[in-house]
Amino acid sequence: MCQLMGMSANVPTDARFSFTGLVERAGRTDIHRDGWGITFYQGKGVQEFRGLSAGSDCDVAQFIKTQRIKSDIVVGHIRQANVGALTLENTHPFRRELWGRYFTFAHNGQLEGVFSDLPLGRYKPVGTTDSEHIFCWLLHQLESAFPQGVSTMSELYPLVYKCLSLLHDRGVCNVLFTESSALMAYCSNHLHWITRRAPFGPALLKDIEVSVNFAEETTPNDVVTVIATQPLTTNEEWTRLRAGEMVVFEKGELTYQIGGEDV
């Protein structure tokens, strides 16, 4: 299993605080030592970092914690390998271009043996994970349904929900998925989110003694949502997603919600 972290904000926002909490779980407070990756969107462009060592003692991950990389959407992942060797091409997030946008996908769960019948189109996995396979399949579904693209991303949400629900019925499928404007999150079993807005207060990480006073880091108009496999802070109330639920955040705001049964 793996852990996921995502962010959606209405202004370019520094995700260091959440990333710092996440990478503690990559070897120190938890066992996800098999590589990590994080993708930062700035507009339609992306900056990505990944590594094969445990995030908690990887130089690149430690470096990112010192950087104020401001972005609109973030997708991060720490890996505990089940399927697929320990190679760079098997680290999440995965990225492909469709309709002139970079789509990014990170997955937590396991679908071993049940994904080989999901047909691939033009997108072919580079690595050997079930996760990259379902990402390629998902993009093929989207492209087949909308060969000319969509006028707003919200046209995609019902189909994304349908596809991920199909996977949820056959295994564990917690997913973060984005194309630069909307952060989609599908929950099979573990996924939590929190939206921070004015009045901002202090937050305390769960996995390492680090706190931040968001009041000092933000303006009153900022809206920032963070999603993570498990809550990253101890003094805030996170909302737990239900099994089979999908939510979408745009500019930090919840704009779509569907499905879900009590866990």
Added chain:
Amino acid sequence: MCQLMGMSANVPTDARFSFTGLVERAGRTDIHRDGWGITFYQGKGVQEFRGLSAGSDCDVAQFIKTQRIKSDIVVGHIRQANVGALTLENTHPFRRELWGRYFTFAHNGQLEGVFSDLPLGRYKPVGTTDSEHIFCWLLHQLESAFPQGVSTMSELYPLVYKCLSLLHDRGVCNVLFTESSALMAYCSNHLHWITRRAPFGPALLKDIEVSVNFAEETTPNDVVTVIATQPLTTNEEWTRLRAGEMVVFEKGELTYQIGGEDV
């Protein structure tokens, strides 16, 4: 115009030395201040770094200079923008997947106004550079010619040469292009290469007072080729590519050479 840097080696090799020389030209000894990027291949997987500030004062670029990232193939680029805004999606190298491999492309030159008739297939530019457009067009040409892929990459070389020659006839087109095993380099006007092998000796960078004794960093079997817009060292003999010439390096060795007229 921009500057390119590439490496091909028969063992995973640390490209810090060449990258250090390159980024000096990104603002200090030369004027390529409009972003930079570098892609490191480890097998089929990639690790990439990019930034919008000048490489010579970018924190991420400075950090990479301290890292011993060992890789088989490297493609680096520093940008002086002509076409396309200063955004992340306009920074090189560009990357797309084809046949289950990550193809990476970096371009130096300008084709403004002459590329819009080059048809795009399924690959769509995310940004607005002529460079990304010709990369998408090139992949479309390769895929159209070999819809099922190729059994060895060398099947692609004549077609890559033909496509890039067509661009060379219509503008300036210095290109580095790879899919993880072969580093292809096409020269319109400025591109130089050097192959280092035993007995290794010292090398002195041209743009900053840094030297390395490769004898201490290598084993006798290592073969490492570096390609750059302008020679990166002062005490070694670099081979200048001719106008319209394409070369391919695999595991550090020159394996294909075609075209070219005296400059």
